[in-house]
Amino acid sequence: MYNDFMSDNNWHSATDIQKIFDRIAPVYDDFNHWLSFGQHRVWKQMAVNWTESKQGDIGLDVCCGSGDLSQLLARKVGKTGKVIGLDFSQALLAIAAQRAYDDYPCLPLEWVQGDALNLPFEDNIFDCATMGYGLRNVTDIGRCLQELHRVLKPKAKVAILDFHRPSQSWQQTLQKWYLDHLVVPLAQQYGLKDEYAYIMPSLERFPVGTEQVKLAQEVGFKPVIHYPIAGGMMGILVATKTVNNEPN
Numbered sequence: 150m151y152n153d154f155m156s157d158n159n160w161h162s163a164t165d166i167q168k169i170f171d172r173i174a175p176v177y178d179d180f181n182h183w184l185s186f187g188q189h190r191v192w193k194q195m196a197v198n199w200t201e202s203k204q205g206d207i208g209l210d211v212c213c214g215s216g217d218l219s220q221l222l223a224r225k226v227g228k229t230g231k232v233i234g235l236d237f238s239q240a241l242l243a244i245a246a247q248r249a250y251d252d253y254p255c256l257p258l259e260w261v262q263g264d265a266l267n268l269p270f271e272d273n274i275f276d277c278a279t280m281g282y283g284l285r286n287v288t289d290i291g292r293c294l295q296e297l298h299r300v301l302k303p304k305a306k307v308a309i310l311d312f313h314r315p316s317q318s319w320q321q322t323l324q325k326w327y328l329d330h331l332v333v334p335l336a337q338q339y340g341l342k343d344e345y346a347y348i349m350p351s352l353e354r355f356p357v358g359t360e361q362v363k364l365a366q367e368v369g370f371k372p373v374i375h376y377p378i379a380g381g382m383m384g385i386l387v388a389t390k391t392v393n394n395e396p397n
Contacts, residue, residue, distance in 0.1 A: 190217070192383055196279055196308040197221045199376075199387045206276035208232040209300065211265050211293075212283025216245030216258070218310075222279055223256040230276075231257045237264055268296045275300050278307040284386075285311045285355045294388075295368040301390045307370075309361075312352050313377055313384030324382050328352075361386050 197218065202208055204227040210219040213234030223232040236242050242260050249258050263269045265280075265287050278297055287293045297307050315321050356364060358375030361384075365373040370388035377384050 188379065192310055192378060192385070193218050193221055193281060195378065196281065196310045196385050197225055199308040199385060200225075200277040200279060200306045202226055202230075202277040205229040207274065209268075209270070209275045209278040210234045211268070211278065211280045211297065212236055212286070213245060213260075214238075214241050214281065214283075216249055216260075218279045218281045219245065219258055220249060220253060220256060222277070223253075223258050226257065226277075228255065228257060231259065233259045233261055233270075235261045235263045235265070235268070237262060266292045266296060268300050270300045272299050273302050276302055276305050278305070280307065280309040280311075282311055284309050284361075285351050290356065290361075291364055291368065294365050294370070297388075298368045298370055298390055303390055303392045306387060306389050309386040309388075311384060311386075312355065313381060314352060314355065314357050315377075315381035316357075317381070320381050323380075324352075327382075358384050358386070 200208070200222070202222060202225040204225075206226040207230060208222045208226050210216075210222055210232060213219045213236045216234050219232050219234035223230070226232060234242070234245055236245070239262055242262055246260050249256055261269065265283060266289055278301060280297070284290060284293060301307060315324060358377060362373045362375050365386065365388040369391050371391045373386070373388045375384055375386045
């Protein structure tokens with residue numbers, strides 16, 4: 150089903166996307182803060198809260214970037230728990246590790262370089278998971294969701310935060326204006342125009358919330374809910390791994 154969304158031959162390969170994130174790593178945090186007017190922290194906390202993580206849990210943050218979600222999740226699971234932040238950009242992982250050491254050296258965090266489509270973990274080991282701005286960038290959404298389902302324990306939840314295409318035409322116009330007139334020009338000032346110009350094409354290919362729900366259900370998640378936030382320009386997909394003896 151997801152192949153329909155990736156049929157354009159001009160779309161970036163996994164290697165291209167990895168190089169993009171390696172290049173933007175030094176300014177990634179500042180950009181997130183400026184371009185979301187500081188709201189990205191609120192959205193990330195919402196995602197963590199929707200995982201229903203608790204003290205002592207083992208958590209996973211896929212496509213962890215510079216580690217914001219990983220840190221928030223680690224605070225929820227506490228010293229008796231553990232969170233693994235996984236990303237395929239070594240540059241971003243280095244920043245995540247340094248930030249965590251500088252800000253919260255006692256947080257139970259571990260950093261792993263890896264592929265979201267082939268998670269280097271055994272089945273049924275994580276109590277909760279998060280993913281921020283990663284699902285839109287993988288080359289196979291169905292495979293990524295399948296891998297998340299595989300490594301989560303039964304009844305565990307994953308919360309996935311990303312851009313969302315609004316349903317109203319005026320919201321779509323506003324979103325395009327925001328990307329074209331704020332995101333790309335700011336990136337251009339740092340010599341990163343091409344790296345950030347990819348966001349709009351990636352968003353146009355990204356399944357809307359109802360389609361994300363179907364894709365998650367197809368790999369065994371149930372229940373699955375997509376929450377539009379920020380006026381429909383962002384969204385959080387919350388999916389629960391079905392217990393083995395329950396029908397999908």
